[in-house]
Amino acid sequence: MKRINDKRNISMMMDLYELTMANGYFLGENTETKVAFDVFFRRNPDEGGFSIFAGLEQVIQYLEDMHFDSEDVEYLRSLNLFDEKFLDWLSNFRFTGDVYAFPEGSVIYPNEPIVTVVANIVEAQLVETELLTQINHQSLIATKARRVVRAAQGRAVSDFGARRAHNNDAAIYGARAAIIGGVSSTATVIAGQYFDIPVGGxxxxxxxxxxxxxxxxxxxxxxxxxxxxxxxxxxxxxxxxxxxxxxxxxxxxxxxxxxxxxxxxxxxxxxxxxxxxxxxxxxxxxxxxxxxxxxxxCLDENTINSILAQGGQVNAFGVGERLITSRSEPVFGAVYKLCAVEENGEMQPRIKVSETVEKITNPGLKEVYRIYNSEGRALADLIAKKGEEVDLSDSFRFVDPRKPWKVRSFENCTAKKMQKQVLKNGKRTEEAVSAKEIAVYVKEQLANEIWDEEQRFENPHYHYIDMTPAYYEMKMDMLAREDWA
Missing domain, CATH: 3.20.20.70 (Aldolase class I)
Structure with a gap:
């Protein structure tokens, strides 16, 4: 299948500070030191109860293809910021790290690592912007599309947004994300060609x-x-x-x-x-x-709700600018934060501390488990230390970080590990999944796993993000260190 980047190299899609830091690490540190960065977001768009993870396939393609052409290196040389040895190193660059991620199309919640990059410090620093660009945009549009589709109450929804998108890529990737979110087709022909998705008009x-x-x-x-x-x-x-x-x-x-x-x-x-x-x-x-x-x-979930509530007789909706730009909430807000650094062969946790409580990060390598009741409904997500055993065959105590004084436990529950390895030594571990298959996965989760109360538009139920006692204690110990004062 034809791919968007077959005729262009977007490896230079990065903020300058990534290169200045990478140059600094290259000159002053052991560049083989491994680090870990988490990608997570802090709040759901439109005050919703959940979001939809999209953009992972483009992240994988970017990391597999990442390299710097001679023109790229010459441009960087012209900035007079970088050491020649660093530029020579870039000339032979390939991403060789490991990446762990939720399956694309997963229902996701704030403050849990949907992607974790483990690589040497220079490689890990250089990939930040493109990861966030793809994940922020596509997750935003997929989440908005799901809201629109839910409002349509089973009626077909088509993406009509290309001419109002912010540019070509926003239209093309936005169409892909809209399909993942549940729309039935797109009017954007090139998206149909690239991603084998239905087109209509x-x-x-x-x-x-x-x-x-x-x-x-x-x-x-x-x-x-x-x-x-x-x-x-x-x-x-x-x-x-x-x-x-x-x-x-x-x-x-x-x-x-x-x-x-x-x-x-x-x-x-x-x-x-x-x-x-x-x-x-x-x-x-x-x-x-x-x-x-x-x-x-000019349709969106609110206008569709209103039209149907008034008895409007509609079989299908064409939704354009308010979907492709997510006009009501145009920023997803995922961030890329250091969570661990290799010391003496072991990954040691790092934490970002802030006066703004919401900006304090969850440190260290970790696992995320989705906890299900006996009927298969998702009760909560559970953050554990990497390698920590989570045995739900008996009562399992957990900590609600919002109310840590309460003694709580999971009873008669099962757990599913959410992250899986998608890149090993810079190479993908599984075949690509089509946008249509990802859309089916989204639909199945929302029908069978996610509570209706989390899916309502007004005052959705809060999905709990809990922690194992061992993980919570590790985080509190780090926050209690005197040198933060």
Whole structure:
């Protein structure tokens, strides 16, 4: 399958400080010293109860392909910031580290490591920006798409956002993320080509305007596309012109033996709740109860909820700018923080301490387990020290870091380890998973594992992020050190 980066090298997608630090480490430290960085985020967009992890496949591709061309090295040399030995080293650079991650499409929650990079200090420092760029963008759009799809209540949703996206990559990767989040198709043709995802689309207002009169335009379109005849009816007047002309064409097609299940109209302006109700009556009265009604125009989960609550008669939604830009919450906020450094052959924890409590990090290499009750519903996520045994065959005590004084335990529960190794010595460990397969994984989790209370839009239930006693005590011991004062 064709890939976006087959004809370009984006290895220089990094902030300058990554290179200045890498140069400093190269000159002054043992560059073989291993470190670990965690990628995590601090809050769900739109005050939601969860997020959707997306962008992992592009991270893996980037790390496998990462190298610096002669033009890259010459540009860096021109900045007069870097030692020649460091530039020579970059000329032969390849990422050789290990990466652990949640499966792409996982339902994720704040303050748990969705990706962990373990590599030598220089390599680990250089990859920060691209990891965050891909994960922040695609996770944001996938999460927004899931909200829109939930609001649609089983009706089809298509991504119409390319022309409002911030640039080409935002449109292409945004379409991929939207599919992961649950939309059924995209209008972005190149995304369909790259990611083997369904594409869809019919006509624009210019088609109708070109032919001068609506009926002629509709007839010409129906002749070319009889099996997918979705007519845009709001170029002039929906109820007085668009729908009557569409019905004339549908009757002509019906006389030719074309089945009405291929008929439909799209409305892109006006009072969509009112217009769809009136349109449904007109189509039904004309003998076309199977004709689909598609709407578009500045839709998101809130407008869709409102239209349906008013009795709007809609079969499918085309959602554009408010999805592809996540207009209501345009920042995901994942960060890349050092959590461990190799000392005497062992990985020792590191912690970031801040006056802002939310910015204090979870130190050390760790495991994340998703805890399930006997019915298979996810009760909480549990953070443990790397290598720590978590045995749920009996009652298992845990610590709620928000209320550490309470004695709590899991009873009759099972656990699933969330992180798995996706890169070993710089090479992927498993075959790539398609966007469509990832979308199925998302849907299955939300149907079978995640509580409905976490999925509601208003005041969603908080998903607990608990800790084993050993991990919690290690973190508290680090925070209690006198030299933080």
């Amino acid at each position: 019919t006509m624009a207002h210019s088609w109708v305007m070109y032919y001068g009169d609506e009926l002629t335009a509709f007839r010409k379109f129906a002749k070319i596309y009889p099996d997918n005849c979705i007519l845009l009816v709001d170029t002039y007047d929906v109820l007085d012109s668009g729908i009557p002309n569409a019905i004339k064409v549908f009757n002509e097609m019906k006389e030719q033996g074309i089945k009405s299940k291929s008929f439909g109209i799209r409305i892109d302006s006006g009072d969509l709740a009112y217009l769809t109700k009136e349109t449904r009556k007109m189509l039904d009265d004309a003998g076309f109860p199977d004709a689909k009604i598609v709407i578009s125009n």
